[in-house]
Amino acid sequence: MSYLDVRHATSVIAEIAAPSGGRVALHEPQFSGAEWGYVKECLDTGWVSSVGSFVDRFESDLAAACGVKRAVVVVNGTAALQIALLLAGVRRGDEVLTPALTFVATPNAIAHCGAIPHFVDSSWDTLGLDPKGLSDWLDRIAEPHADGPRNRITGRRLAAVVPMHTFGHPVDMPGLLKVADRWELPVVEDAAESIGSLQDGRPLGGRGLIGATSFNGNKIITTGGGGALLTNDDTLAHRAKHLTTTAKAPHRWAFSHDEIAFNYRMPNINAALGCAQLEKLPTFVRAKRALARRYSAALADLAGLRFFAEPDGAESNYWLNAVILDDPAQRDEFLTATNDAGIMTRPCWTLMCDLPMYRECPQMDLPVARAIEARLVNIPSSPILGMAGKM
Known part of the structure; x- marks a missing residue:
């Protein structure tokens, strides 16, 4: 398990998502057509x-x-x-x-x-x-x-x-x-x-x-x-x-x-x-895939974190980009640092079986889902971030 330099990781994401400073949303709509x-x-x-x-x-x-x-x-x-x-x-x-x-x-x-x-x-x-x-x-x-x-x-x-x-x-x-x-x-x-x-x-x-x-x-x-x-x-x-x-x-x-x-x-x-x-869907998908490539390259050498890439045989729209932390104990520290810097990030959803209205529902063992929940963080993913002029 590698230690994540949270401050450095935040600055790397900020260079892509907010190069001019200011707050950046997780995902904003883009209206640029008819x-x-x-x-x-x-x-x-x-x-x-x-x-x-x-x-x-x-x-x-x-x-x-x-x-x-x-x-x-x-x-x-x-x-x-x-x-x-x-x-x-x-x-x-x-x-x-x-x-x-x-x-x-x-x-x-x-x-x-x-x-x-x-x-x-x-x-x-x-x-x-x-x-x-x-x-x-x-x-x-x-x-x-x-x-x-x-x-x-x-x-x-x-x-x-x-x-x-x-x-x-x-x-x-x-x-x-x-x-x-x-x-x-x-x-x-x-x-x-x-x-x-x-x-x-x-x-x-x-x-x-x-x-x-x-x-x-x-x-x-x-x-x-x-x-x-x-x-x-x-x-x-x-x-x-x-x-x-x-x-x-x-x-x-x-x-x-x-x-x-x-x-x-x-x-x-x-x-x-x-x-x-x-x-505009093809344009949005191209932009979001370009953004994903930029994140993947920029984060590749960071210890303690990896960018989640599309599965084999897939061409994902990368609706929300995600990173996986090695150490779940650092998740909230990372969320705090990025949001304090004006970079909106969020954790994965609480598992549905842990919500009060669904706690009594049948379930299998959930080791992978629980590990993902504990370690995944979504980072800014608006299509404008991957479009020409923002790259």
């Missing part, structure tokens, strides 16, 4: 709510960017993931396998379905769900059943598995899909952080049955607030659209609804912002 024009069109025409040409256009353009047949845009990523789980067949009282190391939206979406998160460990290679560890765990606790595998300890059905691509780095999806196929588990991809990332040359979000993504203000592209479902199944997409638009039957004037559903529609004005942002 955003003003598209939003003004909504205001000028009055099409600002949940119907309008930009909603249809954003769904079409997003599907193409994510390599799927269909995208259905909604109010936020949590709503997208909740609907994706329902469409995958998750029912009240089921268990859903998901990493303990994730943002709280992942288990929240599971809980909103009346299901129970079942927490699994992560991989040092990807920071995401570990397929080998999951396979070994299922061999220990799962048993086949007519309507899907069951947890022999709790007796509950294992209804789905939800990988999350941590900070934009792809989970080993080929490995995970093999495990899921063996156990007949639908895969619902949480791609909230990974728009623009590739694995084996293919985008993420559409590898499983259905996926969900987010366009929150801190994501690589933003609609202010928003999310989307991604799928290659036209029937699922049609059902998603129906469920997220209050289950209203099409009619010129009548309000007829055929089931209890959700008002999760994305407004046209948000979709307009998304259309403009999506046009």
Whole structure:
């Protein structure tokens, strides 16, 4: 274990993130395209709510960017993931396998379905769900059943598995899909952080049955607030659209609804912002990858710390850059020094199984997830930091 010179590490990061001094955010949106024009069109025409040409256009353009047949845009990523789980067949009282190391939206979406998160460990290679560890765990606790595998300890059905691509780095999806196929588990991809990332040359979000993504203000592209479902199944997409638009039957004037559903529609004005942002996605990804290369080179010779690089076979969007400290005892010292210097950094999320509402949920041993939580720090990652003129 090497000792980290925290002061020196802070100065190295500051040279890249804030060469002119001043405070620097962890991740800021970048508006440098057609955003003003598209939003003004909504205001000028009055099409600002949940119907309008930009909603249809954003769904079409997003599907193409994510390599799927269909995208259905909604109010936020949590709503997208909740609907994706329902469409995958998750029912009240089921268990859903998901990493303990994730943002709280992942288990929240599971809980909103009346299901129970079942927490699994992560991989040092990807920071995401570990397929080998999951396979070994299922061999220990799962048993086949007519309507899907069951947890022999709790007796509950294992209804789905939800990988999350941590900070934009792809989970080993080929490995995970093999495990899921063996156990007949639908895969619902949480791609909230990974728009623009590739694995084996293919985008993420559409590898499983259905996926969900987010366009929150801190994501690589933003609609202010928003999310989307991604799928290659036209029937699922049609059902998603129906469920997220209050289950209203099409009619010129009548309000007829055929089931209890959700008002999760994305407004046209948000979709307009998304259309403009999506046009800049390749530029943002190039900038963020350039920033990652600069960090990697600058930090390469520092003892006690390493820059986390994309997994083999991946082209990550590096949504949030991350460093791993050798000594977890130095994490808070590093966070204090960088934030005191005006460089916004943050630790990884508290493991979901340690939050009060999820402490009683089933879990496997989590040695890797706990080590990542204790040692990982995110550093400034705004795309502007990697663009020409900032390099």
